[in-house]
Amino acid sequence: THGINNPLAAAVSAVRTLDRLCQQCPDELREQMMATCRRADRALERIERIVADLRRLAQAGTRRGDLKVVDLGQEIRLALELISHKLEDIDLKLALPEGLTVRVCPDEFNQVIMNLADNAAAAMDGHGHLTIRALLEGGKLRLEIEDDGPGVPPDMTQRIFEPFFSTKEPGRGTGIGLAVARGIIEGYAGTLYLEQEHGPGCKFVIELPAEVVRERPSENTGS
Ligand SMILES: Nc1ncnc2c1ncn2[C@@H]1O[C@H](COP(=O)(O)OP(=O)(O)OP(=O)(O)O)[C@@H](O)[C@H]1O
Ligand SMILES: [Mg+2]
Known part of the structure; x- marks a missing residue:
């Protein structure tokens, strides 16, 4: 370059x-x-x-930096901190179980969370509800990023993942955020997709395979 x-x-x-x-x-x-x-x-x-x-x-997808075992909640908070100026008037809810760790490249993982939260904030025009929820399903991690903005029109749901597809005015978006995020997640043998539900709002789902996820035993047991 x-x-x-x-x-x-x-x-x-x-x-x-x-x-x-x-x-x-x-x-x-x-x-x-x-x-x-x-x-x-x-x-x-x-x-x-x-x-x-x-x-x-x-x-995206070719690893930059080393893999590290990091606390999921901590890493998500860190990413949100980096775009906190866009989240000032957004009601943020985090439902993240304690003690979940992921083995990822922290810079890449931050990027994914930032891109998705940035999109949600933009869709809601800076005002609304943003929920990030983590669930363990048979060892696999399911991470949901949900907003109550206008959602994605049905005819666009596939195109939004294409590089350079953007509905934002020039200067506001390049159309690369979701393509990068998906590339990164697929680099961990995971998936990133839009879960279209009825009604307004938008839910993006990240699934990461069991190899990437660990449940750390709670520290205040067995004392
Ligand atoms: N949470 C969301 N709610 C509604 N539409 C969304 C949401 N997230 C993404 N989109 C739609 O998908 C398009 C592509 O998103 P993507 O992040 O790839 O690019 P961008 O946000 O337009 O630009 P960039 O991320 O490069 O700044 C957006 O322009 C928007 O139309
Ligand atoms: Mg974006």
């Missing part, structure tokens, strides 16, 4: 230089030039984000 990162970095630095040079422009030009620099800077930031997304998409 150096092929794209280097020219991108060069463009960013050129805009910064231009911005500095604006200070020497005559008054009547300065404001306009600085505003133009800011616009270019924002556009470049957006390109940087898309490039980062593309890199994630390309890498």
Whole structure:
């Protein structure tokens, strides 16, 4: 990705230089030039984000970083913490049994939770209920991420997982969040799908195989 990162970095630095040079422009030009620099800077930031997304998409499923045994609840809280500014007015409910651990690459797992919570928050326009629930079913983990936004129209339920499918306005979404999340989960031999139910709202389900999940014996027994 150096092929794209280097020219991108060069463009960013050129805009910064231009911005500095604006200070020497005559008054009547300065404001306009600085505003133009800011616009270019924002556009470049957006390109940087898309490039980062593309890199994630390309890498989804090929493990980055080591597998670690982590506490499921702790890891989910950590991921939500990273997007807490989008969840401020959302009523968040976590139903996560104590002592469940998963063996994953923490960065990847965070990414999945963040992408799904980010989508839910956006669908609800920042206001509504978000529930994350974990269930053990015969050793397998079932993780539900549920919101009470408008849901996905029936004719879109398959397409939402395609890379670059987005209903958000340009600049708001690249359409890559679900594709990345699914790629990561499939990298653990798991599945990620939308469980379409009647009525409004949306429920995404992550299933992880038993090999990834452990139940840690409660620490205050057997003392
Ligand atoms: N919780 C949800 N409720 C309603 N629609 C959803 C929800 N999650 C995803 N979608 C739909 O699926 C589309 C694809 O989601 P995805 O996360 O892949 O991309 P995005 O959110 O549009 O952009 P990006 O994640 O790259 O910023 C969204 O644009 C939206 O239409
Ligand atoms: Mg998204």
